[in-house]
Amino acid sequence: xxxxxxxxxxxxxxxxxxxxxxxxxxxxxxxxxxxxxxxxxxxxxxxxxxxxxxxxxxxxxxxxxxxxxxxxxxxxxxxxxxxxxxxxxxxxxxxxxxxxxxxxxxxxxxxxxxxxxxxxxxxxxxxxxxxxxxxxxxxxxxxxxxxxxxxxxxxxxxxxxxxxxxxxxxxxxxxxxxxxxxxxxxxxxxxxxxxxxxxxxxxxxxxxxxxxxxxxxxxxxxxx
Amino acid sequence: xxxxxxxxxxxxxxxxxxxxxxxxxxxxxxxxxxxxxxxxxxxxxxxxxxxxxxxxxxxxxxxxxxxxxxxxxxxxxxxxxxxxxxxxxxxxxxxxxxxxxxxxxxxxxxxxxxxxxxxxxxxxxxxxxxxxxxxxxxxxxxxxxxxxxxxxxxxxxxxxxxxxxxxxxxxxxxxxxxxxxxxxxxxxxxxxxxxxxxxxxxxxxxxxxxxxxxxxxxxxxxxx
DNA sequence: CTTTCTTTCTGAACACGTTCAAAACAACGC
DNA sequence: GCGTTGTTTTGAACGTGTTCAGAAAGAAAG
Numbered sequence: 250x251x252x253x254x255x256x257x258x259x260x261x262x263x264x265x266x267x268x269x270x271x272x273x274x275x276x277x278x279x280x281x282x283x284x285x286x287x288x289x290x291x292x293x294x295x296x297x298x299x300x301x302x303x304x305x306x307x308x309x310x311x312x313x314x315x316x317x318x319x320x321x322x323x324x325x326x327x328x329x330x331x332x333x334x335x336x337x338x339x340x341x342x343x344x345x346x347x348x349x350x351x352x353x354x355x356x357x358x359x360x361x362x363x364x365x366x367x368x369x370x371x372x373x374x375x376x377x378x379x380x381x382x383x384x385x386x387x388x389x390x391x392x393x394x395x396x397x398x399x400x401x402x403x404x405x406x407x408x409x410x411x412x413x414x415x416x417x418x419x420x421x422x423x424x425x426x427x428x429x430x431x432x433x434x435x436x437x438x439x440x441x442x443x444x445x446x447x448x449x450x451x452x453x454x455x456x457x458x459x460x461x462x463x464x465x466x467x468x469x470x471x472x473x
Numbered sequence: 474x475x476x477x478x479x480x481x482x483x484x485x486x487x488x489x490x491x492x493x494x495x496x497x498x499x500x501x502x503x504x505x506x507x508x509x510x511x512x513x514x515x516x517x518x519x520x521x522x523x524x525x526x527x528x529x530x531x532x533x534x535x536x537x538x539x540x541x542x543x544x545x546x547x548x549x550x551x552x553x554x555x556x557x558x559x560x561x562x563x564x565x566x567x568x569x570x571x572x573x574x575x576x577x578x579x580x581x582x583x584x585x586x587x588x589x590x591x592x593x594x595x596x597x598x599x600x601x602x603x604x605x606x607x608x609x610x611x612x613x614x615x616x617x618x619x620x621x622x623x624x625x626x627x628x629x630x631x632x633x634x635x636x637x638x639x640x641x642x643x644x645x646x647x648x649x650x651x652x653x654x655x656x657x658x659x660x661x662x663x664x665x666x667x668x669x670x671x672x673x674x675x676x677x678x679x680x681x682x683x684x685x686x687x688x689x690x691x692x693x694x695x696x697x
Numbered sequence: 698c699t700t701t702c703t704t705t706c707t708g709a710a711c712a713c714g715t716t717c718a719a720a721a722c723a724a725c726g727c
Numbered sequence: 728g729c730g731t732t733g734t735t736t737t738g739a740a741c742g743t744g745t746t747c748a749g750a751a752a753g754a755a756a757g
Contacts, residue, residue, distance in 0.1 A: 255704090256704075256705085256753085256754095258704095258705080258752095258753090259704075259705065262705080262706090283742085283743070283744085284743080284744060284745080285742090285743085285744095293706070293707085294706060294707045294708060295707085295708070295744095295745095296706070296707060296708070296709095296745090296746080296747080297705080297706055297707075299744095299745070299746075300704095300705065300706070303745095304744080304745075305744065305745090357589075359588075360586075360588045360589035360592075361585065361586060361589060362584075362585060363588050364583075364584045364587050364588040364644065365581075365584035365585060365648075366648060368584075368585075420588065421694065424589075424590060432693055432696075435693050436690070436693045436694065439686065439689055439690055439693065440690060442686075443686055443687075443690065462663065462666075462667055463667075465663055466660070466663055466664060466667065469656055469659050469660045469663065470645065470660065472656075480723080480734075480735085482722095482723090482735080483734075483735065486735080486736090507712080507713065507714085508713080508714060508715080509712090509713080509714095517736070517737085518736060518737045518738060519714095519715090519737085519738075520715090520716080520717080520736070520737060520738070520739095521735080521736055521737075523714095523715070523716075524734095524735065524736070527715095528714080528715075529714065529715090698757105699756100699757080700755100700756080700757075701754100701755085701756075701757095702753100702754085702755080702756095703752105703753085703754075703755095704751105704752085704753075704754090705750105705751080705752070705753090706749105706750080706751070706752085707747105707748105707749085707750070707751085708747100708748105708749100708750100709746105709747095709748095710745100710746080710747085710748105711744105711745080711746075711747100712743100712744095712745090712746105713742100713743075713744085713745100714741105714742095714743080715740100715741080715742090715743100716739105716740080716741075716742105717737105717738100717739095717740085717741100718737105718738105718739095718740105719736105719737085719738100719739105720735105720736080720737070720738100721734105721735080721736070721737085722733105722734080722735070722736085723732100723733085723734075723735090724731100724732085724733085724734095725730105725731085725732080725733100726729105726730090726731085726732105727728100727729080727730085727731105
């Protein structure tokens, strides 16, 4: 965030640096883009970029932040357009993929550090907790709105589980090199179907022991 | 691999570089360890390390390679010591965790690039295909030896699925900061139980449609 | 206008991974 | 011994992300 840089001139410089960076990330990827490239394109000295962003990673972090904000209305719209748990799940994730589509190259930086929950850019890190919370809230809303009977014991874990599921799809999409990411499309379709099915099955009395085990697993993995 | 460096002197230098590197990785982590540190500790010039290893990553790759080889007899022994699918699954994974225990710090470099199947160090990359194949073969052996009825359609996918499962446990273990990695221990226990249960359930006629869907998902994710 | 203080910007410098031309060494034929 | 050929080792140099002392540009006060 070009933040606490309050004068209009500074605001403009910050924007120019961010835009230059994202342009270059898109064109040639995160790794191939040099801080010197970014500065040159933004017509400032190398060090200036560091006045606005404490590190190269921070530019991507800012991109995440802004993406999250910009996507809110689109998600809202998509959920209004569509009913039912399965369709909404798919719609929500589809909105994200569509939004990120032009920046798939930028997201590849996720692969570099995404698995390390200590790294600032990881979707599991404390640094991204705010974004994560906003995202999870949507899954919570989908669940309460869908009118489906959800077992009491499972309910509090579900937003997190669905968020994690979504994260998996996004990871796969970033990696997916099939034409037009066709494999991701198929995965998204079948996987949301399966999730909806499992959720329906979860409240059957017969499933109680299985559900209890699943909850234990979730608690082991999710608990701090 | 200090390879094709054939004279005894060269062999010795290569070893010294590898050992110095692993010592330092253990002590202060992969990132905090400098190639210059490694060279200094091995009492060679900076460039010498690059005569034996094309990159810093390659040292870790060699470590993987050697680890894999060294673990073969231990795995064999563990599987002879124990019967039944569940116990053997747990035993196999436990052998790996025990073996890697002194080098948890080294494995943290997995987090940095493990999720990117193009990165040489990723367990999903072409570079690690040989190790992966060896590992998967063990799971195949466990499956055929356990005498359990495995559905024909599912069978060819299972070694890969179990290997992926194992990879998940290892990832979790690397991240796990609970005392003595107690959470991983609980996860391993409960998760292997669950896997064994699911595998037993998978051949019930009632489960056929669910199994077919699962196989489709597996094929989407696993296919080149 | 001059002085002082803050914000914005500069470019040289640092440590890192990596490369490379050339030095040192070893092995062999003479 | 000497020269030739191939292996091993060196250390300076490059490009990277990042830091930092201070220059430049504004803004506020006298």
